[in-house]
Amino acid sequence: MSTITTDICVIGGGSGGLSVAAGAVQMGARVVLIEGHKMGGDCLNYGCVPSKALLAQARAVKARGTKPTPNDFTAAMAHVKATIAAIAPHDSVERFEGLGVQVLQGHARFTGPDRAEVNGTTVKARRFVIATGSAPFVPPIEGIDSVPYMTNETIFDQQARPGHLLVIGGGPIGLEMALAHRRLGSEVTVIEGAKAMGRDDPDAAAIVLASLRTEGIDIVEGATVEKLSGRAGALEVQVKGGTIFTGTHLLIAVGRKPNTDTLGLDRAGVKHDRNGVTVGPDLRSSNKRIYAIGDVAGKGQFTHLAGYHAGVIIRAMLFGLPAKARTDHIPHVTYTDPELAHVGLSEADARKQFGANLSVHKVGYDQIDRAQAEGATTGFLKLMVAHGRPVGCTIVGRQAGELIAPYALAIANKMKLSAIANTVLPYPTLAEIGKRGAGAYFSGKLFDNPNVKRVVRLVQKWLP
Numbered sequence: 001m002s003t004i005t006t007d008i009c010v011i012g013g014g015s016g017g018l019s020v021a022a023g024a025v026q027m028g029a030r031v032v033l034i035e036g037h038k039m040g041g042d043c044l045n046y047g048c049v050p051s052k053a054l055l056a057q058a059r060a061v062k063a064r065g066t067k068p069t070p071n072d073f074t075a076a077m078a079h080v081k082a083t084i085a086a087i088a089p090h091d092s093v094e095r096f097e098g099l100g101v102q103v104l105q106g107h108a109r110f111t112g113p114d115r116a117e118v119n120g121t122t123v124k125a126r127r128f129v130i131a132t133g134s135a136p137f138v139p140p141i142e143g144i145d146s147v148p149y150m151t152n153e154t155i156f157d158q159q160a161r162p163g164h165l166l167v168i169g170g171g172p173i174g175l176e177m178a179l180a181h182r183r184l185g186s187e188v189t190v191i192e193g194a195k196a197m198g199r200d201d202p203d204a205a206a207i208v209l210a211s212l213r214t215e216g217i218d219i220v221e222g223a224t225v226e227k228l229s230g231r232a233g234a235l236e237v238q239v240k241g242g243t244i245f246t247g248t249h250l251l252i253a254v255g256r257k258p259n260t261d262t263l264g265l266d267r268a269g270v271k272h273d274r275n276g277v278t279v280g281p282d283l284r285s286s287n288k289r290i291y292a293i294g295d296v297a298g299k300g301q302f303t304h305l306a307g308y309h310a311g312v313i314i315r316a317m318l319f320g321l322p323a324k325a326r327t328d329h330i331p332h333v334t335y336t337d338p339e340l341a342h343v344g345l346s347e348a349d350a351r352k353q354f355g356a357n358l359s360v361h362k363v364g365y366d367q368i369d370r371a372q373a374e375g376a377t378t379g380f381l382k383l384m385v386a387h388g389r390p391v392g393c394t395i396v397g398r399q400a401g402e403l404i405a406p407y408a409l410a411i412a413n414k415m416k417l418s419a420i421a422n423t424v425l426p427y428p429t430l431a432e433i434g435k436r437g438a439g440a441y442f443s444g445k446l447f448d449n450p451n452v453k454r455v456v457r458l459v460q461k462w463l464p
């Protein structure tokens, strides 16, 4: 048994772990990175990258305007593989070794509070970072073991287009995959136990769901799945109340479970529960030398969140500076058509927190000249403002994921709304919707204000 001694040992080479490893080694720390499967983790191999590549191909097929063919599906899957291959070198063992990281390939588990073991090698480190991500949660539905089903880990391996895809779960994974498959020519039924896009602004979610339904996706809400049966090509999903949905393929997309089971956390004195490793705002676990970041830290499941966590703990580990992870400025986007983007407080939470000090402003895409020119008038921006600062923003509509950026900047930096109102934007752009939101706040204050009117009248009397 050999032993490696290092400053920082990162377990998991996905979005979070790779960011820590690259940042820490380039600032002079000795870093060991242990990856048990594929470098790049879920985002590159089974998540963000393949899903957005598939959606891009599906959008192109829809824009073409002719009936999708089986070949379109095969070509789309080839594009998914090519996209992963194009990005993979950036996350590769070779690149990280080139940066000076010692990469060990194998499944790590803790053997003590300051050490972990991988393939017979012990790694002793001053600090550990658990960045092991999450895996699809497969619920214990009756019949689950006897039917073939896909998760995000297998759906991108499909060679042939499914005739009729049944999707259990109307969250971001379920809806993004539903849209991609529908546009590539499959029949699609989404079966959601509660409310689809249930964590998003209800007005915005309603617009997305209406649009998906218009494209021919059957979205059934309030339908808890009770039983699965059938075989490949002829599957049945029975929901509470007895209704049965039939299809050829099945995707399970009902949430995630943290990858903690085989890590030996108890040996390291690291507390954990079903949400993942228990951490404070400083992302430290109950063993102060061990941090957890990204999906496994149970604070949200986004690549940019894992990357943000990485930056926070690098400050603490390398410079001994106090560092806390904020939660109020993390945006999220669901890449449906239209897209739904959000940052900061929801309208409901903002009303609870700020009461009468909150004002809410809504601007429709139809008020934006570029949206009119593009025929993209569906959607709106909703802005929550308190004490002159934006505290939340939801955008649903074309390119909402891009358009949320100025509000992500403003909320992250606690900027005043005047910074957005004072910015001159090129005309005609969709980005004007953000400035119109700010304008809606100020115009009420300026145009409906009797004091302003009085002052203007007075000044006009005296002006030469």
Ligand SMILES: Cc1cc2nc3c(=O)[nH]c(=O)nc-3n(C[C@H](O)[C@H](O)[C@H](O)COP(=O)(O)OP(=O)(O)OC[C@H]3O[C@@H](n4cnc5c(N)ncnc54)[C@H](O)[C@@H]3O)c2cc1C
Pocket: 011, 012, 013, 014, 015, 016, 017, 034, 035, 036, 037, 038, 039, 040, 041, 042, 043, 044, 046, 047, 048, 049, 051, 106, 107, 108, 109, 131, 132, 133, 134, 152, 173, 259, 262, 263, 293, 294, 295, 296, 300, 301, 302, 303, 304, 305, 306
């Ligand atoms: C279909 C899908 C689409 C998504 N789309 C988006 C999106 O558009 N935008 C977005 O922001 N987020 C998206 N996400 C979420 C995003 O993929 C995750 O939030 C992100 O990958 C989390 O990064 P992480 O570093 O925590 O974990 P991961 O990237 O999953 O990395 C964890 C790594 O740890 C390794 N590992 C696990 N256990 C061990 C062990 N014991 N020893 C060694 N290695 C181990 C795993 O093999 C894996 O490589 C999507 C997810 C899915 C499933």
Ligand SMILES: NC(=O)c1ccc[n+]([C@@H]2O[C@H](COP(=O)([O-])OP(=O)(O)OC[C@H]3O[C@@H](n4cnc5c(N)ncnc54)[C@H](O)[C@@H]3O)[C@@H](O)[C@H]2O)c1
Pocket: 139, 168, 169, 170, 171, 172, 173, 174, 176, 191, 192, 193, 194, 195, 196, 197, 198, 223, 224, 225, 253, 254, 255, 256, 300, 301, 302, 332, 333, 334, 335
């Ligand atoms: N665009 C993005 O950023 C993006 C895309 C995909 C995934 N992700 C991340 O991955 C996470 C996981 O995504 P997800 O869609 O799997 O999970 P989710 O938790 O967001 O949504 C799962 C949905 O399944 C429903 N559900 C649960 N059990 C059910 C049952 N038995 N029958 C029917 N419906 C049931 C829930 O009510 C919920 O609406 C997301 O929350 C997100 O953080 C992000």
